[in-house]
Every structure is written in structure tokens, then in C-alpha cells.
Amino acid sequence: MVADPDEAGTGGLAGRADELAAVRSLLAGPGPGTVLLTGPAGIGTTALADAVAAGHDGPVHRARGASWEAGRAGGVLAQLTGSTPARWDGGPGGSEPVASAAAVDAADPFAAAGRLAAACPPGTRTLHVVDDAHEADPWSLQVLSTLVRHHPDTPVAVLLVGRPAAATPEVADLLRRAGAEVAVRPLNARAAGTIAATRGVPLGATAADRLARHTAGRPRHVIAVLDALPADAWSDPHVRLPAPPEIATAVRAARAGLSGPALALLDIVAVLDRPGEPDEIAAVTGAAPRDVLGGLAEAARAGLIAPAGSRWGPAAAPADPMVRAAVLDELGPDVVADLRARAGAVVEDPTRRLTLLAGAASGRDAALATELDDRAAVEAREGAWSTVAGLLTESSRLTPDRRLREERLVRAVDALVGSGECRTAEAMIPVVEATRDTPLRGAVLGYLAVLLGRSGEAAGRLSRAWELAGGPDGTAARDPAGAAVVAHRRVLHALARGRGDELVTWADRAIAIAEPDAPAAVESAAIRGLGLAARGRAAEGRQAYEAVADQVHRGAQVQRIAMGRGWLSLVQDELGAARADLESAVPTTELGGSSRISLWALGWLARTRFLAGDWDGALQAVEQGRELAARTGIALLVPLVEWTAAQVHALRDERAPAERAARDAEAVASDYEVVRVPGLLARAHLAEARTDYPAVLRALEPLATAGGTVDEPGWWPWTDVYANALVMVGDPDAADAFLRPHEERAAQRGHRSTLARLGYARGRVLGSLGDHAGAWAAFDSALARIDRLPHRYDRARVRFAYGQTLRRAGKRRDADGMITEARELFDGLGAVAYVRRCDRELKAGGVHAGGRPERAATELTPQERAVAELVVRGVTNREAAAELQVSVKTVQYHLTRIYAKVGVRSRAELAGRLSSSGG
Numbered sequence: 001m002v003a004d005p006d007e008a009g010t011g012g013l014a015g016r017a018d019e020l021a022a023v024r025s026l027l028a029g030p031g032p033g034t035v036l037l038t039g040p041a042g043i044g045t046t047a048l049a050d051a052v053a054a055g056h057d058g059p060v061h062r063a064r065g066a067s068w069e070a071g072r073a074g075g076v077l078a079q080l081t082g083s084t085p086a087r088w089d090g091g092p093g094g095s096e097p098v099a100s101a102a103a104v105d106a107a108d109p110f111a112a113a114g115r116l117a118a119a120c121p122p123g124t125r126t127l128h129v130v131d132d133a134h135e136a137d138p139w140s141l142q143v144l145s146t147l148v149r150h151h152p153d154t155p156v157a158v159l160l161v162g163r164p165a166a167a168t169p170e171v172a173d174l175l176r177r178a179g180a181e182v183a184v185r186p187l188n189a190r191a192a193g194t195i196a197a198t199r200g201v202p203l204g205a206t207a208a209d210r211l212a213r214h215t216a217g218r219p220r221h222v223i224a225v226l227d228a229l230p231a232d233a234w235s236d237p238h239v240r241l242p243a244p245p246e247i248a249t250a251v252r253a254a255r256a257g258l259s260g261p262a263l264a265l266l267d268i269v270a271v272l273d274r275p276g277e278p279d280e281i282a283a284v285t286g287a288a289p290r291d292v293l294g295g296l297a298e299a300a301r302a303g304l305i306a307p308a309g310s311r312w313g314p315a316a317a318p319a320d321p322m323v324r325a326a327v328l329d330e331l332g333p334d335v336v337a338d339l340r341a342r343a344g345a346v347v348e349d350p351t352r353r354l355t356l357l358a359g360a361a362s363g364r365d366a367a368l369a370t371e372l373d374d375r376a377a378v379e380a381r382e383g384a385w386s387t388v389a390g391l392l393t394e395s396s397r398l399t400p401d402r403r404l405r406e407e408r409l410v411r412a413v414d415a416l417v418g419s420g421e422c423r424t425a426e427a428m429i430p431v432v433e434a435t436r437d438t439p440l441r442g443a444v445l446g447y448l449a450v451l452l453g454r455s456g457e458a459a460g461r462l463s464r465a466w467e468l469a470g471g472p473d474g475t476a477a478r479d480p481a482g483a484a485v486v487a488h489r490r491v492l493h494a495l496a497r498g499r500g501d502e503l504v505t506w507a508d509r510a511i512a513i514a515e516p517d518a519p520a521a522v523e524s525a526a527i528r529g530l531g532l533a534a535r536g537r538a539a540e541g542r543q544a545y546e547a548v549a550d551q552v553h554r555g556a557q558v559q560r561i562a563m564g565r566g567w568l569s570l571v572q573d574e575l576g577a578a579r580a581d582l583e584s585a586v587p588t589t590e591l592g593g594s595s596r597i598s599l600w601a602l603g604w605l606a607r608t609r610f611l612a613g614d615w616d617g618a619l620q621a622v623e624q625g626r627e628l629a630a631r632t633g634i635a636l637l638v639p640l641v642e643w644t645a646a647q648v649h650a651l652r653d654e655r656a657p658a659e660r661a662a663r664d665a666e667a668v669a670s671d672y673e674v675v676r677v678p679g680l681l682a683r684a685h686l687a688e689a690r691t692d693y694p695a696v697l698r699a700l701e702p703l704a705t706a707g708g709t710v711d712e713p714g715w716w717p718w719t720d721v722y723a724n725a726l727v728m729v730g731d732p733d734a735a736d737a738f739l740r741p742h743e744e745r746a747a748q749r750g751h752r753s754t755l756a757r758l759g760y761a762r763g764r765v766l767g768s769l770g771d772h773a774g775a776w777a778a779f780d781s782a783l784a785r786i787d788r789l790p791h792r793y794d795r796a797r798v799r800f801a802y803g804q805t806l807r808r809a810g811k812r813r814d815a816d817g818m819i820t821e822a823r824e825l826f827d828g829l830g831a832v833a834y835v836r837r838c839d840r841e842l843k844a845g846g847v848h849a850g851g852r853p854e855r856a857a858t859e860l861t862p863q864e865r866a867v868a869e870l871v872v873r874g875v876t877n878r879e880a881a882a883e884l885q886v887s888v889k890t891v892q893y894h895l896t897r898i899y900a901k902v903g904v905r906s907r908a909e910l911a912g913r914l915s916s917s918g919g
Helices: 017-027 045-054 075-080 101-106 109-118 138-150 169-176 187-200 204-212 219-228 231-235 247-258 259-270 278-285 288-301 321-331 331-347 350-361 368-383 386-396 402-419 422-427 431-432 441-452 455-469 480-495 500-513 519-534 538-552 557-571 575-585 595-612 614-632 637-649 657-666 673-689 693-705 719-728 732-749 752-768 772-786 790-810 814-827 830-843 862-872 877-884 890-902 907-917
Strands: 033-040 060-064 126-131 156-161 178-181 305-311 314-318
Touching: 017 033, 017 045, 017 156, 017 178, 017 907, 033 045, 033 101, 033 126, 033 138, 045 126, 060 075, 075 109, 075 126, 075 138, 075 830, 126 138, 138 156, 138 169, 156 259, 187 204, 187 614, 204 219, 204 321, 204 350, 219 595, 231 305, 247 321, 259 278, 259 288, 259 314, 259 321, 259 331, 259 455, 259 595, 278 288, 278 331, 278 519, 288 314, 288 368, 305 614, 314 321, 321 331, 331 350, 350 368, 350 386, 368 402, 368 519, 368 637, 386 402, 402 422, 402 431, 402 441, 422 431, 422 441, 422 614, 431 441, 431 500, 441 480, 441 637, 455 480, 480 500, 480 673, 500 519, 500 790, 519 538, 519 557, 538 557, 557 575, 557 595, 575 595, 595 614, 595 790, 595 814, 614 637, 637 657, 637 673, 637 830, 657 673, 673 693, 673 719, 693 719, 719 752, 732 752, 752 790, 772 790, 790 814, 790 830, 814 830, 830 862, 830 877, 862 890, 877 890, 890 907
Parallel strands: 033 156, 033 178, 060 126, 126 156
Antiparallel strands: 305 314
16 A cells, blocks of 8 residues: 655664574575565665665675566666666677567576676675565566576675565566565564664653554654654553554545545444454444445455454454554544444444443543443453453543542553553553552552562562451451452462462462452462462362362453463473463463463473473474563563573573573562572573583572472472582582482372482482492383373483493493483484583493404594593583593593693693594
8 A cells, every 4th residue: 555665764773683684694605696685665674775785795786676667678687787778688798779678578588697697796796686676677587586596606696675465476476486585574662662762762661562563563654653753742651653644645545545435434443442343334334234345345455454354254454553543533533432432332242332432432421430340340250351451441531530530540550460561550650659558559569569570579568458458367358359359469479489388378368358250269269279289289289270160161261270270280290281271371362361371371381392392382482472571571470481492592502592591581680489490490501501510500509498389399390400410510429418308209299200300310329329220220210200201301311311320330332222312312302412412422432433443552532532522622621520420530531641642732732633633
């Protein structure tokens, strides 16, 4: 619908580092190459192409397609060469004039490509950039394609910037065949905020997110909206964002071309609060449903409506928020209010009806405000907190009484927190703090503090709220409704702290005080099973979930139950059941669930997929979690999400992303267990992957006295990592003492994966102490347990430890078989770091080398080769000893022999000698 003028100057390259690096990498590859840079109008492809051209080290030639020149063969090629189309007809020297475009079309593109290749100077790569390539003449694209395909030795690269969907079929086919494609993504909130800051408009996270969503993440439109609003308007979280002038002009022109019925339908679609069903639209306009479909199709062809689907049939909504804003601006507030009133009078859904009527009201309306409040209570019982927030916000706006207006606004903010929209709720803190000190006020601010990871603040606010609402023993509440809400928030506080006893106590209070179907009672019951399991009563926890699931069969509360039950299944090693529940708890669109619950589900889903060996799926869940956390501002769960990312990247030997994930996991400062423990584990996994076992111990030392669920089997897998590190640094006695209480607790609980993990650690200890028979028994028991579980990484881990211990005991052939199995498992997972360690173990064992023929005096033994490889990589003697499970003195002995054999005197000389000789 909208033309694509020059995109240069649309906010620089905020948020474009990945795309810029991808294009440069593709164009810098060996031999000629072509990259298609694509994206919707206004997304910033031209600015990105400008950056590529500016950073290119060599000649750059630019051209731009134009619709009125697309029929003139050779037009784009002429721009690239600074000549006229007549020179590219294929005649001798290009001197013969071209009689017509048809003559050029029939000319040989091979000859033209050969001449273009000959014109490229040797030694430096020539870059040809064609902007608006979807409007280029086909012959020029054919020549460029031939140049790249048939002149592999020519130092040339081609960057095409265009949209195949906007091209003729012939040009679209040429573009899609061009080569690698890089699609420019919409800007996220952070990038939109960066653009705003460069223009002197500092935006909060909520405002930046609104701006990115409103403009579909297109830089040109971001700048236009920023320019259209005064800077101080952005402090209002409810300010209506306008359409960019470009969009407004295009919408005005498109509206003028619609028939009367289609125009009326468009206007109704624009004022509805969600995609409109044909029967609803027909009821408002009085048109027949069949005529509605025809009118919607006409508006869709004009680019004003984006048809959508639903379970009931076709639905319609404006093409994007900017089109909606442009239509509403065209109509004016009086017409919009009238249309909303008409729509509110006929739609059947009570929530939509009231929302539309509220949008039509221009002043206070006590009766409508009460209706909205009553409806919010109904939606709250379903757990649809996002809907509740909208209803209560409108109710507060329409309420004449000041005290009641404040109470409804505080409840609206509470619903925002319940839905997980922390950024929006945080922006409302000053408004909430200006209201009376009530139990609800304290519960809201305490609830928000929990999700922001502020444990101390949450504890203080919730304690004060309980003083105001409940009796000292929790049985005689002065404000039962308020006390139930506060008790429920104490449940969430205890969950984040990992305190099962507290969780169950507060859940029982909330259930006892609240009405049976009240949100505080239902949501507390949906978490209570986790508290029971955290106290070591997993069977009771499972029964609690069965009971609450029997009571709740529909609505957003189902999401909460599925998440809690999935988390419990993960704790109990039931990965299949955990995955099914957690995946079902992620979406929020179907039942209006909570982003907060979705983020919990994504964090544990990433762990579930990791343990099951689906590491790519785990990283997908991580990316979803990162995006959701950034949008909502829920800091509490960022470390949980990043923990899995750090471990996967560390095991894949992807050091930069692993370090970033670990830093992000550690960045949230909080003493909540769900914040601290994943951050410590992420750091420990990085250290373990690089065999820095002292660093592993430093990372995990705080957990030794942490309490909560840290010591409960199945909750946080750290005890085997810690014990293993103690053995590797040469302190098996400390490892033995550490393991005993954890082994006893795991046996009491009958926890299978924990017993297997602790079993391999016990095998390490016994092997180090010389009790080989006990070590083999411990390892065999661990294998028997872990092989009955779907935990692929743990299967490999147990085998690797077993093989190392066998080799140290001199059982090289048995060790070879066990480490070979571990290597196959690690390799299947993509755990590059451990595949390399397995290879070093196999070399050190020497079994793979065959029958041990006579070795020359200067030839390194397998053990010496393993030591040399580690030393050349820069590890210390202590780290090499831990890696190979030998003493530091043994490493020093091997180094002395290696220096003598190779003829060097230092590590640096050894590295240089081995590098120059190919290892």
C-alpha cells in the first residue's frame, strides 16, 4: 500500500549488529557472491546497505531500481558502470547502439557479464549494490547473476536490496535465486529506545516497547512517531500513539478509493477491540454477512485490513496499529464514540460489550463503572488478569468517587502484575504509592517487588499488608478479602525463596480465608503441590495437583496448574509429562493467561529439553523466555532462563555466548533462591567445561549452607558437580564428607537421577581412595539407574567419569570402551567440549593406537601427548592434572620428559615447536 522511498537516515543501525555482521560475512567469503537483503518497507534495509558499502574495502558501485525504468533493459547495469544501456548490447566493444529494449533482451548476458568481470580491478573486491532491486530490469539482474555464477575467479560481490513479494514474477524469481538471503527483523524495544535517545527523547522500557509494537519495529516509522509527539507526552503510559504522516496519507488515499459499504466496514473494524467476526460487523452495520465478506475483501486488497482466522471462521482487523490509528484520526473522536456505542449495543460477549461502551463514554459514569468492576470480578475468577486490568482501568476512569476510583486503579495495577506486565505496572508505582495504605496496596507493591527480584522490599511490604488485614495467627482476619490476597502473595514470595514449609502454610491460610472459587484460593492451590514436594512429600504434591485439576477445567487458571504440575514432573524425573504440561503452559493468547506463568514455564521447559537431549529446543525456549522477560520486565526469572543457555553454549564450546548468558544470569541482584542458584550454576558450568575446578568450587560454595530446596533432591542439580570438583582438586576426603548427607536424603526420597549423579561422584571418591571394587559398584549402580531415565547428558556424564576412573586404575581397555560410549553420547548432543576431552582420554589410554609397537626414544607416549596438548592450550599444571585425573607431580614429570624429547626449555617454545610441526 505504501511506497518505499529512500530509507537512509531512519535511525542508524540500532539493533542491526547481527544483520550487518551476517551480510559482511557472506559478502567476504571466497569467490564471487550474492546476498539478497530483504524486509518490509521502512525496516531500514537501505541504511544497512549504506553501512555495508561504507565499510567495504574496495570499489563500490551503486544503483537503484525504479518502476518506470523496469522495462528498459540494462538500466540498472548502466547505473553501476556509469554508462548507458546501449553499451551493454553484447556488440563488439559495446559500441553498437541498441535499437530497442527487445534487442537488448535478446542479447547474450554471458558476453555482458564477461565485460563486467573484465572491468573489475584485480586485487580488491568490487561491490555492486542494487537498491529497490524488486523494481530493477530483469536483464541487468540476469547479467549480475551470470557474473557471479560463471566468473568464480573475479573478486566481485553483489548486494541486492529488495522485496520479492513486491516484484513481477520474473524479477521475484531472479531475486530468490540470487544467493544467500538476509531478512531484516523488526526492531525490539531496546533498539527503539536507542533511536529515541539519539533524538533527545529518553523513553522508559514500557514506552519503548509500545513504540516498537505500534510501528511494527520499522525505524522510519519509529522516527516519524517520535517526531509527531512532544517529548513530555511519553511519560503518560496511556498516551495514544499517532500514525506516521506517511501512513496517514496513504490510508487517506486508500480510503477514498473504497466503495461506501467497504468504507463503513473498515471503520467498524478499526474501532473494535479485537479482530471482528463477520456476524458482529454485520450486526453493527446492518449489512448481510455475505456483503460483509465482500467489503472486507475490498478493504484487504487496498492494504487496510489484514484478514485473520479464528476457530469460528474469518475475522478481520486493521493491517497494523498504525493503520488503525490513521483510520481513527480520520473519523474523529465523535464518530469513533458513536461507532463504539453502536458496536457495544450489539456484540454478545459481555466483556467486549462493556469495553466498547467504556470507550464511547466521555465523562464519569458510575453505573457503567460498576458494571465494568463486576465483570472484572468474573474474569478474575478465570485468572484472565490482562483482561481484568483493562476492565478495571476503564472502571477507575469512569468512577466519580475518588476513594473508589483509587481502589479500582490499585486493583488494575494488581491485575497487570498478575498478568506479568511488570513494566507497565512499574510505571504506575507512583500512582499506587499516592493512595491510602491498605492491605491491597501493600499486596500489589509486594507482588511487584517479588517479580522484580526485590526480596527484602517484598518481605517488608507483605508483612505490613498482613498486619493491616490479618490477625496475628492468620485465623481471624480483619479484612478477609484483603488477607486472602496478601496470603496468596506470601505464597509466591515463599516459592521464589524455595521455602516449602512457608509456601504450604500461606497457601493453607489463603485457601481457608478466601471464597472457594476466589482467585487467591485457586492460585494458591495451584502452587501448593510444589510446596509439598519441596518439603520432601512429592507423592502428596502430585495428589494435590490431581485434586485441583479436577476442580478447574477451563480458563486461564488451567495454565497455572499445568505449569506447576510440569515443574513437579521435572523434579520427579518424568520428562515426558513435564514437557507436555510445560509446553501447554507457554501460550497465553488462547485463554488469556499470564506472561508470568509463561516465563516460569519457559524456564523449566528449557531445562526439560536440555535433560532430554533436545538442546536446540532448549535454546528455542531460552530465546522465547528472553524476549518475554525483556518485554514484561520480569527480572525474577531471567537467571532461570539464562542458566540453560550458559550450560548448552559452554558444552558446545561456544565461549562468547556462554559468557554472555552467565553474566546475564548473574546480573539480577537478589537473595531469592530462584535468582541466586541458577546464576551460580551457570558460572559453575562454564568453569567445569574449561576444567577449572577451583572456580567450580568457588561458584558453588554459597550453596553449601543455603537451605531451602537447594539440598532437596531433584530441584537444583549441583551436589554432584561440587563433589566431582572436590575430587578433581585432590580432596576426596572432603568430597566423601560432603556426599554422605546428600546420599542419605536422596535414598530416603528414592530420587532416581540424583542417586545416579551422586553415584558417579561416589565412584570418583572411592577410586581416588584406592577402593576400586567399591568404585566399580558405585558406577555400575549409577549406570543402572540413569539408563532407565531419558536423561541423555547424565548418561554420558556417568560413563565419562567411569572411564576416567578405570583408566587411572590401569584398566585401559575397559576405560576405552566406556569413554567411547560417552564420546558417542556427547557427540550426539553436540557437546564439543566433552568430545575433545574424550578424545584426549582415548589418546592417553593408548588402546586405540593398536598393539603398542616399539616406540622411538624421542616419540611422545599417549599420556605425554595428552599433557602436551593441554599445556599448549594454556592450561596450568593443576588444571591439566584435574583434566587427566593424575597428580600435579605426574604432570610435572611428563613435562620434563616432553621438554627433553622435543628439545625445548619452556611452554612457549613447546607451543611454537608443536605448532610449526603441525602438532
